Amino acid sequence: MPRLKFEMWKCQTKRGYMSRFTDGRGISTDSWWDSPQLSIDHVGTEYLKQSHRHPNTRNDRHINFIKDRYKVEMARLKASEGEA
Secondary structure: OOOOEEEEEEOOOOOOEEEEEEOOOOOEEEEEEOOOOOOOOOOOHHHHOOOOOOOOOOOHHHHHHHHHHHHHHHHHHHHHOOOO
């Protein structure tokens, strides 16, 4: 069974960032973030489940995993751009 995975990268075709969440079944969804904050701890479960975010989030474990990894990925991206 695949592990949970969350990754982010700078979007090459438009301003912002892309993220990809892969759930335990190996299903991946991509999402575009126009001007993301450094944390999404404030968002509710329903926000991440929207069709334009990551609708394959099915439980609190997924939500918490994405929120934790999002912070790590944004810090990494900002540091690589010299904005840390």
